[in-house]
Amino acid sequence: xxxxxxxxxxxxxxxxxxxxxxxxxxxxxxxxxxxxxxxxxxxxxxxxxxxxxxxxxxxxxxxxxxxxxxxxxxxxxxxxxxxxxxxxxxxxxxxxxxxxxxxxxxxxxxxxxxxxxxxxxxxxxxxxxxxxxxxxxxxxxxxxxxxxxxxxxxxxxxxxxxxxxxxxxxxxxxxxxxxxxxxxxxxxxxxxxxxxxxxxxxxxxxxxxxxxxxxxxxxxxxxxxxxxxxxxxxxxxxxxxxxxxxxxxxxxxxxxxxxxxxxxxxxxxxxxxxx
Amino acid sequence: xxxxxxxxxxxxxxxxxxxxxxxxxxxxxxxxxxxxxxxxxxxxxxxxxxxxxxxxxxxxxxxxxxxxxxxxxxxxxxxxxxxxxxxxxxxxxxxxxxxxxxxxxxxxxxxxxxxxxxxxxxxxxxxxxxxxxxxxxxxxxxxxxxxxxxxxxxxxxxxxxxxxxxxxxxxxxxxxxxxxxxxxxxxxxxxxxxxxxxxxxxxxxxxxxxxxxxxxxxxxxxxxxxxxxxxxxxxxxxxxxxxxxxxxxxxxxxxxxxxxxxxxxxxxxxxxxxxxxxxxxxx
Amino acid sequence: xxxxxxxxxxxxxxxxxxxxxxxxxxxxxxxxxxxxxxxxxxxxxxxxxxxxxxxxxxxxxxxxxxxxxxxxxxxxxxxxxxxxxxxxxxxxxxxxxxxxxxxxxxxxxxxxxxxxxxxxxxxxxxxxxxxxxxxxxxxxxxxxxxxxxxxxxxxxxxxxxxxxxxxxxxxxxxxxxxxxxxxxxxxxxxxxxxxxxxxxxxxxxxxxxxxxxxxxxxxxxxxxxxxxxxxxxxxxxxxxxxxxxxxxxxxxxxxxxxxxxxxxxxxxxxxxxxxxxxxxxxxx
Numbered sequence: 001x002x003x004x005x006x007x008x009x010x011x012x013x014x015x016x017x018x019x020x021x022x023x024x025x026x027x028x029x030x031x032x033x034x035x036x037x038x039x040x041x042x043x044x045x046x047x048x049x050x051x052x053x054x055x056x057x058x059x060x061x062x063x064x065x066x067x068x069x070x071x072x073x074x075x076x077x078x079x080x081x082x083x084x085x086x087x088x089x090x091x092x093x094x095x096x097x098x099x100x101x102x103x104x105x106x107x108x109x110x111x112x113x114x115x116x117x118x119x120x121x122x123x124x125x126x127x128x129x130x131x132x133x134x135x136x137x138x139x140x141x142x143x144x145x146x147x148x149x150x151x152x153x154x155x156x157x158x159x160x161x162x163x164x165x166x167x168x169x170x171x172x173x174x175x176x177x178x179x180x181x182x183x184x185x186x187x188x189x190x191x192x193x194x195x196x197x198x199x200x201x202x203x204x205x206x207x208x209x210x211x212x213x214x215x216x217x218x219x220x221x222x223x224x225x226x227x228x229x230x231x232x233x234x235x236x237x238x239x240x241x242x243x244x245x246x247x248x249x250x251x252x253x254x255x256x257x258x259x260x261x262x263x264x265x266x267x268x269x270x271x272x273x274x275x
Numbered sequence: 276x277x278x279x280x281x282x283x284x285x286x287x288x289x290x291x292x293x294x295x296x297x298x299x300x301x302x303x304x305x306x307x308x309x310x311x312x313x314x315x316x317x318x319x320x321x322x323x324x325x326x327x328x329x330x331x332x333x334x335x336x337x338x339x340x341x342x343x344x345x346x347x348x349x350x351x352x353x354x355x356x357x358x359x360x361x362x363x364x365x366x367x368x369x370x371x372x373x374x375x376x377x378x379x380x381x382x383x384x385x386x387x388x389x390x391x392x393x394x395x396x397x398x399x400x401x402x403x404x405x406x407x408x409x410x411x412x413x414x415x416x417x418x419x420x421x422x423x424x425x426x427x428x429x430x431x432x433x434x435x436x437x438x439x440x441x442x443x444x445x446x447x448x449x450x451x452x453x454x455x456x457x458x459x460x461x462x463x464x465x466x467x468x469x470x471x472x473x474x475x476x477x478x479x480x481x482x483x484x485x486x487x488x489x490x491x492x493x494x495x496x497x498x499x500x501x502x503x504x505x506x507x508x509x510x511x512x513x514x515x516x517x518x519x520x521x522x523x524x525x526x527x528x529x530x531x532x533x534x535x536x537x538x539x540x541x542x543x544x545x546x547x548x549x550x551x552x553x554x555x556x557x558x
Numbered sequence: 559x560x561x562x563x564x565x566x567x568x569x570x571x572x573x574x575x576x577x578x579x580x581x582x583x584x585x586x587x588x589x590x591x592x593x594x595x596x597x598x599x600x601x602x603x604x605x606x607x608x609x610x611x612x613x614x615x616x617x618x619x620x621x622x623x624x625x626x627x628x629x630x631x632x633x634x635x636x637x638x639x640x641x642x643x644x645x646x647x648x649x650x651x652x653x654x655x656x657x658x659x660x661x662x663x664x665x666x667x668x669x670x671x672x673x674x675x676x677x678x679x680x681x682x683x684x685x686x687x688x689x690x691x692x693x694x695x696x697x698x699x700x701x702x703x704x705x706x707x708x709x710x711x712x713x714x715x716x717x718x719x720x721x722x723x724x725x726x727x728x729x730x731x732x733x734x735x736x737x738x739x740x741x742x743x744x745x746x747x748x749x750x751x752x753x754x755x756x757x758x759x760x761x762x763x764x765x766x767x768x769x770x771x772x773x774x775x776x777x778x779x780x781x782x783x784x785x786x787x788x789x790x791x792x793x794x795x796x797x798x799x800x801x802x803x804x805x806x807x808x809x810x811x812x813x814x815x816x817x818x819x820x821x822x823x824x825x826x827x828x829x830x831x832x833x834x835x836x837x838x839x840x841x842x
Contacts, residue, residue: 010660012698133660166660169702174369180331181370184362185431186354186386203382206372210417218655225616225648226658226716227640227672237667237680317705317735421604448732450603450762452801477735480806517737522806522828529832535839544806548813555819555839 022139155231361437367428564624647717707738
């Protein structure tokens, strides 16, 4: 299951989205996330759906591949839905069983929350699947560049992120391997109560941490051996320059955002009752 | 005691675009007490196969019988299977986690429900089997040398008293002496205690030297299954699979190509020396 | 290219307060001289000090006593650090833990980026280096999808892109399968032959040493044997005592010698042994 996390895994393809400047994609993802919280009513989500759908389509990443990332949050999703479903008070009670009840408002909030979460993951997956982590961190470094003057170690943060992203799949594979090795020694990760389960994790976590530290140590040495000495005096293999398509993309994205706000205003203006 | 593998297939990510048919209709019988070498290039399915033998991976179709009992049957305990069929992964020292050697080796027996005293007894015996004396018991496994760590990890599996021991490249990364020590110890376990051993290895020289039987995997299929002599006669086919024969096979072939009438089946140094000596003395 | 005089290094074990608890001498008064353009092998069992020595050549470690010069630069001079590391590149054992980029070509570009090479020049170097190790067609791949041997060749390309004169390979094949091993060694041999790069190969696989120009054997931090592969491998018993091995053909020749067959010392390859045996037979 842990292998299914697609966040941070690049999917190579030749698409407009892949070619966009990473800064555009970062900003777009931000705007998209904000827009999800701005969104109100079915109209708002419809616009968001259209936007997301179009981007996914253009990215040429198979939809099935993209939704693999969702499996990792199924639990979170369920909890959110259940809490909203049962705990939100509303005007009409749709269903009642003992002290449990579902109201119209609860149902609506639960559905919207679920959609919001799913879109959030899908939206960020589009970014990570179409942008190599190096591009991503380059973009971030450049976007946050002005903070350097405030002595924020922007380059270092970007480099750390890039390394973290590269090692996620390796550590996941390693987790899988250590888990199997301990199961072969009779370890049981599945049964037992919460405390027993937590205790059962020790034989998994200790070797995993040791391995992570060993890798960190090796990597630091390999980086130094290749003359890495921080961001000063470094050139870029792939320097970032905005192209015409990036400017066009910005226009589209801001257009989308304005539209979302417009939808929000209009719906609250008309105050359509159940939406 | 035996393991029978009947028509086993295994497919990763079935029904998706990433589907990989890792095992194709595998049929095998592993009788008691054999020393088996399992060879195949990386990705040939050998690791997947050994993980089936102790139930870590479940076959997509087919059956596996341990002592005539279906391991996928309803009343079959996987935990028991895992204690009877011990699996030592590649770089097993990466799974060590306890504060001292003895506690780490006790982990397996404790999981099987042994009392602390019983587990310690089994652990001591297992440490003895891999050549580590009492002076190592209280040391941290992380302070040991690479070869010693590996032996502690192997002891961790041996302490469960398996009847079948599967080792996935137990000598990877060790120096020549460390390699010989581990393989000699495994051989003595097989000879003296009658444990069945399955050795997954990339080294044809090691396989030729130690095992009675070789199973060759390629693209998820068993391609050859026989004694080292029988299998290495097919060295040209092995090369096509990205494998090779032991150096001695090539040397004997080289001699034959020069017209020498030597026994070309020799695969180990001793056999080759015998064959060459015999040839030199013959008329 | 590389010269060491009295090179000594200790690993220190600190207690909880940070005081030195014990000192272990990992490299012990090593003198060596490696000439440019050579293919050098350093043999030794695990813990013999060979990797510690290798890390000195790249100035990851600096000598506690004695001096090491890389191309005339003393590795203790801090202002020369980046010149030394550019000049003597290093490839490590674990293929996963030395690749920084998430795309092959980006990883190869990492070194030149650090050196401040202009963008156009980086691209040129990346292409040349990937081509030199035969990995150009994988340039857009993710390193995670490559085999161990391919990853190591990418690591070599990453070093090549820094235009070094010398590459130190610290057990580059220990974690690889036989095919991966072969491809990495052949790559190193080709770079040595065609680009004239000095190769210092650290290993405990004997077959990889046969083609070297010069072999150093280490034990307990010292150089205990050195010479051509033929000279070193003719000392079968001594190598065994050092936890090492000899090539299979050498071993068979040694076994036959023990049985009274009169073969010359220092046979390394199957073909040599076959020829010698046929010659013997024809004289009978």
